[in-house]
Amino acid sequence: MFKYMKTLNYPIDIKKKDLKMAKYLYTQFGGANSELAAALRYFSQKFTMPDDIGASLLNDIATEELGHVEMIATMIKQLTKNASVEELKAAGLGDMYSEHGYGIYPANASGVPFTITYVAVTGDPLADISEDMAAEQKARAVYENLIDLATDEDVIGVLLFLRQREIIHFNRFKELFKYYKKKGY
Amino acid sequence: MLFDDNNFDYNFFNLANFNLTDPILTMNDDKLVSSKEGFLRGNMFKNEYVPYKNMTYKQLVSQNEKEELLFKVMEMNFAVNDLNLYLDIHPEDRMMYEKFKEYTNKLIAYKDEYAKKYGPLCLEETDSDNYNWYKNPWPWDNQGGSMYV
Numbered sequence: 283m284f285k286y287m288k289t290l291n292y293p294i295d296i297k298k299k300d301l302k303m304a305k306y307l308y309t310q311f312g313g314a315n316s317e318l319a320a321a322l323r324y325f326s327q328k329f330t331m332p333d334d335i336g337a338s339l340l341n342d343i344a345t346e347e348l349g350h351v352e353m354i355a356t357m358i359k360q361l362t363k364n365a366s367v368e369e370l371k372a373a374g375l376g377d378m379y380s381e382h383g384y385g386i387y388p389a390n391a392s393g394v395p396f397t398i399t400y401v402a403v404t405g406d407p408l409a410d411i412s413e414d415m416a417a418e419q420k421a422r423a424v425y426e427n428l429i430d431l432a433t434d435e436d437v438i439g440v441l442l443f444l445r446q447r448e449i450i451h452f453n454r455f456k457e458l459f460k461y462y463k464k465k466g467y
Numbered sequence: 468m469l470f471d472d473n474n475f476d477y478n479f480f481n482l483a484n485f486n487l488t489d490p491i492l493t494m495n496d497d498k499l500v501s502s503k504e505g506f507l508r509g510n511m512f513k514n515e516y517v518p519y520k521n522m523t524y525k526q527l528v529s530q531n532e533k534e535e536l537l538f539k540v541m542e543m544n545f546a547v548n549d550l551n552l553y554l555d556i557h558p559e560d561r562m563m564y565e566k567f568k569e570y571t572n573k574l575i576a577y578k579d580e581y582a583k584k585y586g587p588l589c590l591e592e593t594d595s596d597n598y599n600w601y602k603n604p605w606p607w608d609n610q611g612g613s614m615y616v
Contacts, residue, residue: 288588289541290606291548292509293527339555346548356607426519439525446509446524449517450549457556 284345291349292443296360296436301373304361305391306431310444311354312388312396315420317444321347323401323417327410332467336407339458340414343451350444355386357440407467411459418452498563502546502570511549536581540588543574 310316324344331337362370362384370379377393388396402413425445432438498513505511508524529535550567554560582592586603593600 285589287544288603288606289537289544291541291545292506293538293541335556335558339552342548342551342555346552352606359607429519429522435525438522442519442522442524443507443509445519446516450510450512450515450552453515454552454556461556 284348290353290356291346292353292440294353294356294360294436294440296357296434298361298434298436299363299365299369300361300434300437301365301369301375303432303434303437304358305373305375306428307354307358307361307391308389308393309391309424310421310428311351311358311386313390313424314400315417315424316388316390316396316400317347317350317354317421318388318396319400320344320417320421321351322398323403324414326401326403327414330403330405330407330410332407332462332465335461336411336458339454343454346447346451350447353440353444357437358386361437407462408459411455411462414455415452415459418448418455422448422452499566502542502573505549506542506545509545511546512553533585536577536584539577540574540581543570543577546570547574 312318321344324340324347328337328340328344331340362375365373365384367376367379370376378387378389381387390396402410404410404413422445425441425448429438429441429445432441499505499511500508500513500516502511507527508516510516527538529538547567547570550563550570554563554567557563578588578592581588582594586595586599587593590600
């Protein structure tokens, strides 16, 4: 089961409206390398990990990633606070507005809806964990692109934190991969 | 002060209890940065931190006592989470487990203090005269700077 705790993983306090940045950030909400994809990927793969070590690591990282989904959506919400329809149109968010209004819909930066086809589950621990390692590297690269695009310190601070988490997760998955390899999988 | 750890004088590192020739047990005291630094930079492990370009992590400044205590809860929650992932794959690392327990105890203490002063962060901490779980602002509701819950 899951229990909710009423805090973010890391404080987010964005005071400056920035609709272009909000649009870019959608990539980490509902894109191919998004936090949502990460959470669902590890959550689904955990059921067929061969032992408690793999099951617990995938379960615990999936849980953390769900918190990151909430962080990205929180950033989008704060960046678009009090935005007019005219401003949304000017920032390229008019298409999103036509279907979703001010709602935060899991889609990528181009408005393409999230799809679970971004995620692979093979039932093979080495194949699944290899995918997880790649996913963490791709997400790290995306965070670096987003940091390059960002101008507000309050946004960059959060992105640097999230990027660092991808590095840690990659290292843990790498250790898990080596562990299963050594066990003969 | 924010992130002042002086209230907690835990001494879990009584090395006399351990076999000092065990490389895992002697290494870990040096493996971690402080929970404050770890939380700010998103990484508790000294040798795993990889900065981006020449950028440094953001410093957090609390606006009031409530926020200061909340940052403490978040900091401990972070430390517990990062050590949790490490221990999942290194469950035999006894010193890291002692560190994990230290941070877990601090998390429970700060969370309890926060709930008593400002309201529940977890549903079961709701024990005021009136039901107030729904009333506290939700983490995504920014109200001008000093509100994360």
